Amino acid sequence: MTDTTTRTYTGETETQTESTQQADEEERCPECGGRLVSDAEHAETVCEECGLVVEEDEIDRGPEWRAFDAAEKDEKSRVGAPTTKMMHDQGLSTNIGWQDKDAYGKALSSRQRQKMQRLRTWNERFRTRDSKERNLKQALGEIDRMASALGLPENVRETASVIYRRALEEDLLPGRSIEGVATASLYAAARQAGTPRSLDEISAVSRVDRMELTRTYRYIVRQLGLEVKPADPEHYVPRFVSGLDLSDETERMARELLDSARSEGVHSGKSPVGLAAAAVYAAALLTNEKVTQNEVSEVANISEVTIRNRYKELLEASDTATPA
DNA sequence: ATGGTTTTTACTGCGTC
């Protein structure tokens, strides 16, 4: 068994906020040279002096929400129209505004208001009408639910959404349940993002049982050609450590043990969870913090026997690697 | 489906508090 330990770092995709600093060269009215004022309400740019309309039908890039104070504005404000994979239509479909104003900014008559209200209702219905869209909507809701139950960050949800979307595109759904595929997507996403959750943890919050989950998971990974590296045991360490109230020192120690174990090629088909659990246990031993094998096995959902076997191997490996 | 691994289950013995 070849143990090519490829250290893959799936970094978190940081969304960088670019501070586009441009010298605001003030534009002038071509007629009279007056100051130009943009009127977002009417989607126009007009001259302050003579009232000439310089620009028409501008796209309103402003917010579509109301802000009641500065703090709220900052909180909600963003740049451009974000498309998000987390909404079933990527947030690109038409929404009918809530403002009850016409294109000129005038308030609507009550008849018109009622009409718009009805239009809104129907628009919403049509928007989600066709089956794929509905399907997606449900699945994304499910993904969201499970992700929060597992404390998975936003980017994992995004990834899961993307995976699910692809599965849907490739017609992988027929014969499989929406929940199943949604769960599998989330599992894959969590692993790809370097915040893996074990199958047990996932199936605990999912409506589908383990069997179906593993089956669909394997299936979509193969069909979609997803690259999912074998989970790195180190990724489990922080969770176990905090779950057991151990020190940072222990956490570091556990990482070291795993590192030397890696170079000794101890992992080969061994479950990463077991390895991580054993490392935490061994580290606690070395730093004189009291944890029982039983406690570790509880938080890691792994049997004590496995911990015993693994941690012996870990200590051996670290001895050969760094003879103290 | 099958065979080889790994993990789990269940049980036993030892030492300590």
Next chain:
DNA sequence: GACGCGGTAAAAACCAT
């Protein structure tokens, strides 16, 4: 005696073929 720990054997689960 309860508890933590270590070991073993058999069963179950998993994976690749």
